Amino acid sequence: MSDSSDDDRPLAASKAASNGHSSSANPGLSIRNGTNGTNGTNGLVKRKARTSIGQSVSYKDESDSDDDAPMAKRQKALLPNGSSKVSRPSNGTPSIKRPPPDDDSEDEVLALPKKRQSNGATPASSRKLNGTKVKDESDSDVPMAKKKTPAASKTAARPPAKPAAKTSTNGKNAVTSTPKKTTASKVVKKAESAEPGEDEEEGEEEYRWWDAPKKEDDSIKWTTLEHAGVVFPPPYQPLPKNVRLYYDGIKLDLHPDAEEVATFFGSMLHLTVNTENPTFRKNFFADFQDILKQTGGAKGPDGQKVPIKDFAKLDFKPMFEYYKAQSEARKNRSKEEKKIEKDEKAKLEAPYLYCKWDGRKEKVGNFRVEPPGLFRGRGEHPKTGKVKKRVLPEQVTINIGKDAVVPQPPPGHKWKGVQHDNKATWLAMWQENINGCYKYVMLAANSAVKGQADYKKFEKARTLKKYISRIRADYTRELKSEVMADRQRATAMYLIDRFALRAGNEKDTDNEADTVGCCSLKYEHITLREPNTVIFDFLGKDSIPYYDEVPVDRQVFKNLKMFKKPPKEDGDDIFDRLNTSQLNKHLASYMQGLTAKVFRTYNASYTMSKLLQELPVTNLSIAEKVKLYNDCNRKVAILCNHKRTVGASHEAQMEKIGDRIKGMKYQKWRTRMMMLDVDPKLKKKKGAEYFEREPELTDEWVMEHQAFLVEEQRTKITKKFEKDNEKRAIEGEKPLPEKELKERLKAVGELEAKFKKENRSKKVEAEGKAPSVEKLEAASKKIDERIHNMELQAADKDGNKEVALSTSKINYIDPRLTVVFSEKFDVPIEKFFSKTLREKFNWAIQSVGDDSTWEF
Structure with missing residues (x-):
């Protein structure tokens, strides 16, 4: 099912605006809690009360989630009967209204700038380095490709022999390319162990749609389409007789x-x-x-x-x-039991993971039908708590190629309809009962279709740069227009452009949360304070409070004062002669496809671009560079009002990080004390301050920390013993005797005795094989670096407690800006994009490549 990650819905100029919302040095010791962390006409009549279209189309009700199912009911999904063929009704298939296309699908795909290469060849996919398949790495804090030996080059070494050019085809279009020089950290890697159903994908060449020639008819999304349908949730299992309401x-x-x-x-x-x-x-x-x-x-x-x-x-x-x-x-099940269930589920779901799109294998985003449950909604939604009914096959419409085998519904059921709409990008759809919204099964975020939609969205925002000066000049002039509708429109455009307000759609307040945007602002949402301060106070999208006091142009202040004149009162619209349809129709006269939503994407990306350009390229650590990027991202998130409530566990998490930092400081102190044990004269050479314990590491805290370390070691040894016995049991061997555990636990007693001796003598004996001052000093410096990095991360985390960085980074900031920053500042892209995001934004990573001069 489609899970639209875009923070705003598209505001189609040709449609009524009812679909969207407004809206470690010592190997013998560990550190406490770990060692590292890192959317009419332009009339003059006052608008009537806002209503919404009951059958509103929405890709996904964003307030729903799969976790609505009861805890014990999240079981293996009920799969349809996998018959190989089904006959189609002779009278044809039921037709339904086709949903709107993907975001910005009306726009033509603009040709991406190709990466410059010395041989002038079109870049090609590069999934192997030196002929070896790149192994998947976890998104750890250790750079994947930035680890270099002194003589290592920045880019991965290419094979000694130049391979023959490869040709990939897509319908009538063919792309001939040669291997591309690729920074290793930017290679979108395959998992080391492929998921079931992925075997045939091995060896397939990556579809580089950004290098392919533009299609003549961009409205045609596919020529052939094959898929296995959807997976329904399991039937309800009644409670035992002893459990009742x-x-x-x-x-x-x-x-x-x-x-x-x-x-x-x-x-x-x-x-x-x-x-x-x-x-x-x-x-x-x-x-x-x-x-x-x-x-x-x-x-x-x-x-x-x-x-x-x-x-x-x-x-x-x-x-x-x-x-x-x-x-x-x-x-509490064993690993073996969990693995068996996981493997069985993966095997059953394997046919649904991928579809064949124009003969190309594409991953399906969510092929599981949502289970029944209780609707939660976001914020103060008036329908929260209502029952989400079970979806039956009779409610589901399948979209598939004419020549493809239609997937069979579960036994005893039939599909609502089967259609062959090659202008739609969904595979299956149904209507949910809470808000009457349509739910769709779409391709995954890393698919070519989704990538093209993202690309077109950001290219449209980039294109706005050519028109923004004229637009601003026009609305500035119209702020004094004698036509009230024009004056209201100009004022709204000013607010949307300058403060990144969402457009604000008409809505049915009896069935939706009372959230607003610019065009739907009410009398009570704006307070004016002379001479030119506007105070916004309203609930934005997802019921996130929007409060801001901003200075505005004097004419804008006068206009808002005029729009609030009596007899207006609480509940009345500020912009009573404007709606988002009228606004978007006006914007489209400047540029094809331009809507109010594009301004948010433009302003977010433009702001990020300017902030990143102002950053000095200095000799900073990776952690410091990441924090610089996050500071810029935070400013954009605040501009877009991407706020979140402080999590209940935030304080506990910060306290835990603080303990980890103190644990590392204690380890640093012990390491320096070991230096004194090796060479007592160092105290005079380096000064007594160098060897002093930090004031926050009080005697009481040290005692508690030592006890923690002792207990931590005891737990590790015991768990290792238990795992060894589990392994021996599986292999049919006798379990290890208890005396073996006692023997292993002697190390705990030794550690405890060592700490007592240190506390008594105020000295720390040097540890490790052949300890030397040089080795211990190098270890101390490494711990210092880790402390510094952890403190940066703590400050970053605390600064982000009320700001949602990911929303702006994923949906509003052009990902190519992040790629450019990564290249320019020599920071692994893994620091900004998780594996999932690297796959989603592969087009950005590959199209920009090593070109750090690309600009938004």
Whole structure:
């Protein structure tokens, strides 16, 4: 199912705006808690009350998630019967309204700038270095390709013999290319162990769509399409007879359908932010009573009906305890049991992982139909707590090639329809019952289709640079227009451009959270303070509070004052003669496809570009360079109001990081004291200060830390002993005797005795093989570097506690800017993009390559 990661929905100029929202030196010791961390007409009539189209199309209800399922019900998915062929209805397939295309799909793909090469050849995929397949690495803090020997070059070595050019084809278009010189850190690597169903992908050449010639008809998304359909969630498994819902102390017998709805609430009692929400409770109880009526009601032990009228008398605790126990049991299974289940699930789901798109293998984003559960929503959503009903095959429409084999639905069921729309990029769709939104199965984020959509979005923002001066000059002039509608439009454009406000769509406040954007601002959302300060105070998208006090041009201040004149009052629109449709229609007159949304992408990317250009290229550590990048990203996130509430665990996490830093400082002190043990004269040479323990490392803290280290070593030894015995049991060998554990644990006693001696004598004996001052001093310097890096990370983490950096980095900042920063400052791209993002933005990584001069 499509999980739209774009923070805003597209604002189509040709459609009514109802679809979007407004919206370690000592090897013998470890450090505490670890060693390293790193969217009419332009009339003059006041707009009527806002309403929304009931059948609004949305790729995904972003408030839904797969974790709505009860804890113990997240089981192996029910797969359709995998028959090889199915006959199509002779009367044709039902037709439905095709959903809007992907973001910016109306735009032509602009030719990407090719990377300059000495041989003038078109770059090609490079997945091997020196003929060896690159092994997948974890996103650790250790640079993957930046580790160099003194004589190593920046780029990976190429094979000694120049291989023959390869030719990749896509329909009628062919691309001939030679291997590309690729920085090793930028190679999008394959996993060392491929997922089931990936075998045939081995050896396939990467589809470099950014190098392929532009299609004549960009509205045609595919010529052939084959896929296996969707996976439905497993059927409900009734509770054991000893686990029941109680009402006023009476044990209830419920129809399985009603029992299942009860478990939705019973399994999430620990999520008090939902279960103690009055709206959530009210909506759930209303839906629960409806299902009771439909299924014959609740019965007591004597078979008599029990009227369920008071929510407070319902006792869900037995259900909660049952699911909690089931969850714990699953967590406590052995590795072998977990692996067996994982392998079985992977084998069953393998056919659904990929589709054949124009004969090319593409990964499917989410082929699993959402399980039933309770809708949560974001912020103060009026429908929170309502029951998300189970989706049946009769609700699902399949989109597939005409000549492809239609996947079979589960036995006893049929699809709602089968269609062959090659202008659509979805594979399957259905309508959910909460908001009437459509859900789609789409290709994965790293697919060519998704990559092209991202590319076109950022290229459109780049194109806006050519028109922005004229647009700003026009709306500045129209701020004094005698036509009120034009004056309102100009003022709104000013706010959207200068403060990155979302456009703000019309919406049905009875069914949606009361969030707003620029065009939907109400009287009460703006406060004016002379001479030119505007105070914004409203709920933005996802119910994130937007509060800001900003200075504006005097004419803008006068206009807003005029727009708030009586008889307007609370609840009235500020821009009562403007909506997003009118605004976007006006913007499209400047540039094809231009909408208010593009301004956010443009301003975010342009701002990031300028901030990065201002950074000095100095001799900084990797951690310092990463922090510089994050500081720039944070400014863009604040501009876009990408805020988040401080997590409940933030303080605990910061405290844990603090303990780790103190642990490293203690280790540094011990290492320096060992230097004195090797050469006592160093105290005079380096000065007593060099060997002093930091004030925060009090005697009391040291004692606690030493006890922690002793217990940590004991735990490690015991766990290693247990794992050894588990392995021996699997291999049919006798378990190790307890005396072996006692023998191993002697090291714990030795460590404890060592600490006691150190505390008593105030001296630390040198450890390790052939200790020397040079070795210990080098170890001390390494610990100092780690402390510095950890302190940078702590400051970065604390600075980001109320800012969501990932939203701007993934959706608003052109990824090529990050690639350029990575290249220019010699920082591994892994520091900014996870493996998933490196795959998603492979087009950016490969198209920019080593060209650090690329500009937004």
